Amino acid sequence: MKRKRLYSMMSTAIILLLILIMAGCGTQADSGSSTGSQTASSSTDTGTATQEEAESTDAPQTKSFTDPTGTKEIPVQAQRIFSISATTQLLALGITPVGGLQYEIDQDYYLKNAASKVEIAGDYPPNMEAVTALMPDLIIASSFVEADVLEQLEKIAPTVVYPWEDNLYDQLRYIGDIVGKKAEAEEWITKHEAKVEERKAEMSSLVGADQTVAAVEIFKDSFQVAGTRNMGFVLHDLLGLKRMPWVQEEVDKSNGFVVYTEPQSLEKLPELTADYLIIKVNDTQPGSTEFYEKMKEFKLWQNLPAVKNGNVFIVPHDKWWSYTLFSTDALLDEAVELFKQHKK
Incomplete structure (x- = not known):
């Protein structure tokens, strides 16, 4: 009788122990699942950020661009542009060049506000030392610039020539393509065409x-x-x-x-x-x-x-x-x- 009672007590204890173990496993499983989900999410965010950083690092820093003088490598996102007769086009696209020439900027009634923000590197032909001192990473020049002047500019920074003989709209489109702002160029033109009408x-x-x-x-x-x-x-x-x-x-x-x-x-x-x-x-x-x-x-x-x-x-x-x-x-x-x- 005592033995039966002992067995009964032992059986009850074992059952209770199993219940506790199972409950603990269930709680741990839920907890593990939640933590795993958060970890996965966290891992995904970190992975995305890492991927974006990698993509930013791996993204091409230059692109090939063909102008009337040939194909050259230029920055995808130029930060310091020197302008030779491209200042108004750049300003219309929301870009202020680091430098330009006197004949274009100082004499232009409509560039008075920009004159204080754009360094003057002499008149034409440019003062090459002054251009160099501005440390441009891209030079945009009109097609009227002579070959010997272009050759000197190329030694300072990649130099792209836009067709000056094109009309103003096509000039803007061309320069918009150079600096990666084609949409902004079309937006300016559309607005201006409406005013023309x-x-x-x-x-x-x-x-x-x-x-x-x-x-x-x-x-x-x-x-x-x-x-x-x-x-x-x-x-x-x-x-x-x-x-x-x-x-x-x-x-x-x-x-x-x-x-x-x-x-x-x-x-x-x-x-x-x-x-x-x-x-x-x-x-x-x-x-x-x-x-x-x-x-x-x-x-x-x-x-x-x-x-x-x-x-x-x-x-x-x-x-x-x-x-x-x-x-x-x-x-x-x-x-x-x-x-x-x-x-x-």
């Missing part, structure tokens, strides 16, 4: 479709008529104002590329037959103002259609001379305002 519609109500307009630059001993660049680009290509027939012929013969016509003497004044004349005196050149005053005394000038009808506008050289994204954007407003004020 608005200003063009306004201008069409101010100037007749058959009326001609000539933008004329006065020098110290001659004058030239703007073609498809500078103020001519704004007035004719964007705002749709009609050129004088002989200027249009020059544009057509030159495949649409005429910066200005050849210099004309005073004897050529009768060829300025436009209904409207926009006159810009190049006051940076001594003698230009005097030449214009002399021009106005000529009967040939006084008999011009635009002069006789009071359709002559004088515009400031500093605002109207350059051919950049910023000047073009501003001149859309300036040109429309000129004609609006004239109609009042």
Whole structure:
């Protein structure tokens, strides 16, 4: 009887012990599962971070880019860009170059705010020591830069040439491709094209479709008529104002590329037959103002259609001379305002 009771007690104890062991295992399994899950998650996060770091480290630091001079290796994300006639394009893309040249920056009315942020490395050709001191990791230059200058620049940093002969939009697209900002370039262009359409519609109500307009630059001993660049680009290509027939012929013969016509003497004044004349005196050149005053005394000038009808506008050289994204954007407003004020 005692033995049976002992066996019974032992059996009960064993059962209780087994229950406790099983409960402990269950708790440990749950705990282990939770810890394992957290560890796995933690491991995954760490792995992701490590992978991102690895990808960042392993990502190509340079890319091949082919410009008009050949194929070269350039930084994927350049940090210090030196500009030769690419400053407004870079600024439009949200990039401030570390340096540029005096002729482009100091003389540009629309780059006054940027001038304090961009170091000047001389005029053209660049001061190579000054360029070197800026430690650029990329140089972007216009295609008008001579081969010997490009050769010197290449010794300082990879140098990419953009086609200056392209229109402003295509220049921006090209430079956007160089610096990895193609989307930003298209965004700027889209916004600007919308503004062009608005200003063009306004201008069409101010100037007749058959009326001609000539933008004329006065020098110290001659004058030239703007073609498809500078103020001519704004007035004719964007705002749709009609050129004088002989200027249009020059544009057509030159495949649409005429910066200005050849210099004309005073004897050529009768060829300025436009209904409207926009006159810009190049006051940076001594003698230009005097030449214009002399021009106005000529009967040939006084008999011009635009002069006789009071359709002559004088515009400031500093605002109207350059051919950049910023000047073009501003001149859309300036040109429309000129004609609006004239109609009042």
